[in-house]
Amino acid sequence: MDLMDAIKGRRSIRAYASAVVPEEKIQTVLEALRWAPSWANKQCWEVIVVRDPKLKSELAGTLPRGNPAIAAMTDAPVVIVLCALRGVSGYYRGEVTTDKGDWYMFDAGIAMQNLCLAAHGLGLGTVVVGMFNHQKAAGILGVPEKVEVVAMTPLGVPARAGGSTKRKEMSAFVFHDGYKK
Amino acid sequence: MDLMDAIKGRRSIRAYASAVVPEEKIQTVLEALRWAPSWANKQCWEVIVVRDPKLKSELAGTLPRGNPAIAAMTDAPVVIVLCALRGVSGYYRGEVTTDKGDWYMFDAGIAMQNLCLAAHGLGLGTVVVGMFNHQKAAGILGVPEKVEVVAMTPLGVPARAGGSTKRKEMSAFVFHDGYKK
Numbered sequence: 001m002d003l004m005d006a007i008k009g010r011r012s013i014r015a016y017a018s019a020v021v022p023e024e025k026i027q028t029v030l031e032a033l034r035w036a037p038s039w040a041n042k043q044c045w046e047v048i049v050v051r052d053p054k055l056k057s058e059l060a061g062t063l064p065r066g067n068p069a070i071a072a073m074t075d076a077p078v079v080i081v082l083c084a085l086r087g088v089s090g091y092y093r094g095e096v097t098t099d100k101g102d103w104y105m106f107d108a109g110i111a112m113q114n115l116c117l118a119a120h121g122l123g124l125g126t127v128v129v130g131m132f133n134h135q136k137a138a139g140i141l142g143v144p145e146k147v148e149v150v151a152m153t154p155l156g157v158p159a160r161a162g163g164s165t166k167r168k169e170m171s172a173f174v175f176h177d178g179y180k181k
Numbered sequence: 182m183d184l185m186d187a188i189k190g191r192r193s194i195r196a197y198a199s200a201v202v203p204e205e206k207i208q209t210v211l212e213a214l215r216w217a218p219s220w221a222n223k224q225c226w227e228v229i230v231v232r233d234p235k236l237k238s239e240l241a242g243t244l245p246r247g248n249p250a251i252a253a254m255t256d257a258p259v260v261i262v263l264c265a266l267r268g269v270s271g272y273y274r275g276e277v278t279t280d281k282g283d284w285y286m287f288d289a290g291i292a293m294q295n296l297c298l299a300a301h302g303l304g305l306g307t308v309v310v311g312m313f314n315h316q317k318a319a320g321i322l323g324v325p326e327k328v329e330v331v332a333m334t335p336l337g338v339p340a341r342a343g344g345s346t347k348r349k350e351m352s353a354f355v356f357h358d359g360y361k362k
Contacts (some may be wrong), residue, residue, distance in 0.1 A: 003302040006184040007213045007295055030355055031187045034348050036294070039311060041346045045354060047273045064278075090311070097245075099315050100286065106311065106332065109290025113217070114188055117298075121184040130220060130271070130287065135282050143360045151287065161294070165222045167215050173226060174211055175232045179264070179324045 001121040008119060011162025013125025014068050014078040019157040024107075025122045026078065029155065032118030036111040039089040039103045047113045048081040048141055058140045060150065062132040069129050069154070076125075076154030080115065081141060084148045085106050108150040116153065125158035182302040192343025193297060194250050194306025197257040200338040206303045207259065213299030219285045220270035226292045229262040229322055236260075239321045240333065243313040250310050250335070257306075257335030261296065262322060265289050265329050272331065277335040289331040297334065306339035 030047060038044060050056055053074070059081070060073035073079055090096060090103025100106075116126040129152045138149045175181070219225060231237055231286060234255070240253035240262070254260055271277055271284025272308045281287075296305040310333045356362075 001184045003182045003184045003187045003298060004209070004213065007299060008216045010216075010218070012218060027351075028185070030351060032185065035189045035191075036353075037191070037193060037297070037309060038244070043349050043354070046360075047354060048356045048360060049356070050358055055358055076340075081274070092312075097312050100311075100329075100331070103286070103311060105281065105286035106290040106293075109287040109292075110294040111290075112287075113291040113294045116218070117184060118188060128218060130281075130284060131273075132276050141359050147241060147360070150281070166312070168224050170208075170211060170215060173215075173224070174230060175227070175229045177229070177231055177236055178322050179227075179229060 006117050006121050006123055010120040011164065012117065013158045014072045014127055015159035016072055016125060016154060017159045018075065018077065021078050021124060021156055025124060026155070028122060029115045029118045032114040033111045036114045038107040038110065042087040042088045044085045044088040044104050044107055046083040046147060048083065049075065050079040050081060050100040055140065059137055062136045062140070064131060067131065069127055072127060072154040076156030077156040080155050081137065081152045082108055082112055082150050083143055084150050086146055086148055104148060105150065107130045112151055112153070119155060123157070124155055125162065126153040126155055128153050139181065187298050187302050191301040192345065193308040194339045194343045195253045195308055196340040197253055197306060197335060197337040198340045199256065199258065202259050202305060202337055206228055206305060207336070209303060210296045210299045214292045214296040217295045219275040219288040219291065223269045225266045225269040225285050227264040227266065227328060229264065231262060232258065236321065240318055243317045244310065245312060248312065250308055253308060253335040257337030259336040260333055261336050262318065262333045263289055263293055263331050264324055265331050267327055267329055285329065287329065293332055293334070300336060304338070305336055306343065307334040307336055309334050
């Protein structure tokens with residue numbers, strides 16, 4: 001798929017078919033994530049590929065009631081859970097280097113986007129889920145203290161196309177040679 | 182450019198030619214950023230396109246001495262400064278919704294990656310700069326209190342190809358149905 005078509009055509013998919021996702025497609029989306037740039041190339045990410053229906057169901061239970069992604073977490077055959085090592089990204093010799101503190105959220109965003117774009121290129125859907133009980137999810141998956149569970153996404157064949165969401169006009173968020181509003 | 186070629190072929194570029202970047206290419210990379218997904222589609226990002234050589238030079242001065250990206254900030258004809266509104270991403274009705282607090286770093290990472298991939302697709306180089314004095318950069322550009330300066334990148338024609346950086350083996354960061362190490 002063409003790069004710009006992928007960037008502009010990717011949608012958040014909340015309805016999934018039960019169709020199996022071939023292993024080589026899972027490998028391809030993980031390979032895309034692997035090539036993400038990161039703070040000093042530290043690659044602070046870790047990924048848990050969840051196929052076990054019981055675990056997927058438990059993870060779906062960490063979302064707030066009424067969230068439209070709950071069904072997606074169980075309907076899709078795979079859930080990708082993105083984690084990050086703490087104290088790595090944004091650090092130099094054990095010390096935080098910027099006013100942003102730990103930089104893992106930025107690197108995790110990059111990594112997740114690579115995965116979502118690659119999935120779209122393979123005809124697979126994703127929807128980034130950030131609003132859930134991260135502590136409960138960590139407990140379900142046995143994620144240790146030093147690792148943050150950051151975000152999850154179902155991965156599967158879309159049952160229907162995702163709708164386009166409205167974007168701000170460029171003039172609303174782009175400034176030139178200084179912040180001017 | 183093919184999506185996976187872009188994802189796997191993008192490199193961090195620290196040497197830039199002085200060649201002008203056509204306006205339509207700047208528009209294309211900003212359009213790619215505009216299509217990034219974000220928390221509840223809040224699009225918390227704001228972007229400052231810096232072309233003024235004096236401003237670029239001042240921004241370069243916010244990097245730590247010896248950083249290989251300093252020359253890139255002045256050599257490249259454009260510097261993109263990515264900002265984010267605080268208190269938007271990760272919030273619901275004014276309250277933080279997860280243990281991650283403000284979610285803007287994740288959304289900023291996604292947005293920056295869209296921009297970097299699109300730039301690569303157009304034959305332009307980028308290198309994400311995160312380690313700099315964010316407060317000083319905010320002062321230089323007149324960014325108000327409620328907005329965070331997050332990251333910057335030069336944008337220009339590479340003077341030479343970027344080197345590939347080593348990546349962890351998949352088995353080092355991918356687990357199945359639970360965190361196992």
